[in-house]
Amino acid sequence: MADGLAWIGEHWYYGAPAKDGMLSKICLTAVRGMDPVDFVIRLGADRRMAERPVLFADFDRRSVDLADSVAMFGRSGEWAYVLEVEQSTWHLIFLDRLGQDTLVPKGCELVCLDRFAHEHPWMCYLDTAGELRSAEPGDSLLETPVPPEDRLGAFAALDAAMRQAGAVRETFPGCEDPLDEDEELARRLFRAVGEHLGLSLPRREIEQGLLPAVHLPSPL
Secondary structure (H helix, E strand, O other): OOOOOHHHHHOOOOOOOOOOOOOOOEEEEEEEOOOHHHHHHHOOOOHHHHHOOOEHHHOOHHHOOOOOEEEEEEEEOOEEEEEEEOOOHHHHHHHOOOOHHHOOOOOOEEEEEEOOOOOOOEEEEEOOOOOEEEEOOEOOOOOOOOOOOOOOOHHHHHHHHHHHOOOEOOOOOOOOOHHHHHHHHHHHHHHHHHHHHOOOOOHHHHHOOOOEEEEEOOOO
């Protein structure tokens, strides 16, 4: 059973760690139109291990260098997705300027919600025309110093969904405790992205580590 994405946002900042799987600081990278195995191979996974993965709960994470990532991966409808903790491998590759075409074939759509624990959390969205936009939680995809070209209207559509969900500060209704604002914005952002793009992930399987796992070496 899939449970949307809002539950990830609820635990993005302050949730307790899960024993066998993931709960807090989950980073989601998803690509529409790719096979999940092909995607993790593009992220650096060994093909043999990706094609015959063990469950995340059974993966010996102590055998992996601290700089590397052990990710869960799977499929949600048309989307292939990868789940990591604290920061996403895709973000690191993007920062290393290896080029988005290395990872995402032309015509594919990508979304990344990255906790990026040592810097600022961010959302990154790539439309099928190859246009890329990023924003921090609470920010608009459109109201930036350099407005996006948005030939397909994909940024405007996602931004409208975010505003309707109160995930943009201009439309955020607030919360009783100001200290909860970041967490509430994250919950609303994950919900808006999931509902607009048709992404829904199984909470129980992720918390218990019951999805396939793969080792992703750090590109940096």
